[in-house]
Amino acid sequence: MINPISKIHPSWLVKLQNEFNSPYFENLSFFLQKEMSTQQIYPNKEKIFEAFNQTHFEKVKVVIIGQDPYHGRNQAHGLSFSVQEGTTHPPSLRNIFKELNSDLNIEIPKSGNLLRWAQEGVLLLNSILTVEAQKPGSHQKLGWEKLTTAAIKSLSDERENIVFILWGKYAQDKESIIDSQKHCVVKSSHPSPFSANKGFFGSRPFSKSNNYLQSSGISPVNWSLED
Numbered sequence: 001m002i003n004p005i006s007k008i009h010p011s012w013l014v015k016l017q018n019e020f021n022s023p024y025f026e027n028l029s030f031f032l033q034k035e036m037s038t039q040q041i042y043p044n045k046e047k048i049f050e051a052f053n054q055t056h057f058e059k060v061k062v063v064i065i066g067q068d069p070y071h072g073r074n075q076a077h078g079l080s081f082s083v084q085e086g087t088t089h090p091p092s093l094r095n096i097f098k099e100l101n102s103d104l105n106i107e108i109p110k111s112g113n114l115l116r117w118a119q120e121g122v123l124l125l126n127s128i129l130t131v132e133a134q135k136p137g138s139h140q141k142l143g144w145e146k147l148t149t150a151a152i153k154s155l156s157d158e159r160e161n162i163v164f165i166l167w168g169k170y171a172q173d174k175e176s177i178i179d180s181q182k183h184c185v186v187k188s189s190h191p192s193p194f195s196a197n198k199g200f201f202g203s204r205p206f207s208k209s210n211n212y213l214q215s216s217g218i219s220p221v222n223w224s225l226e227d
Contacts, residue, residue: 054119100223
């Protein structure tokens with residue numbers, strides 16, 4: 001059974017305690033315990049709450065919402081769109097880096113590990129936090145969506161001047177729980193090769209985020225991933 005108390009930062013534990021104590025999360029924990037004993041589940045159980053552990057509640061400046069973890073070997077490590085060191089950039093991440101280069105003239109990095117963004121205050125949050133190997137979407141509608149929706153709502157309700165970057169319809173379904181009166185919502189099509197040419201390229205999410213943060217008296221995100 002997943003014990004979130006030992007694996008999630010205290011700043012998030014206090015915000016999500018009611019979720020962890022709920023019947024749906026207990027059921028999810030038992031399901032994962034069983035699955036992990038018989039199937040390959042990504043990411044490693046120590047990394048399931050990595051987004052929360054790297055970007056503490058009070059440090060969040062930007063939220064980038066993904067769907068579920070990569071389902072291939074040596075890819076997922078708990079941060080949306082990010083891959084482990086030495087792993088080939090997946091197509092969506094390649095397009096994110098292309099837009100980063102076009103928007104801020106930042107050189108496309110060799111590594112696809114977005115840990116630096118997380119440490120800069122970018123919450124890289126998948127809506128679903130686990131997946132079975134080679135089976136995309138295999139852990140949807142088991143309860144993860146309730147937990148991550150609660151996390152987003154908590155940020156919207158209790159914080160101010162956060163940028164929520166919503167790429168594609170799946171992420172944009174979360175818009176209804178975000179208070180756009182006190183936060184900034186940046187929307188476009190998804191960076192997937194199937195939709196990147198329908199509004200993602202040229203959307204300039206990185207400069208838009210920093211412009212909003214600076215206009216709100218908040219230091220901008222350093223989007224560079226290399227020294």
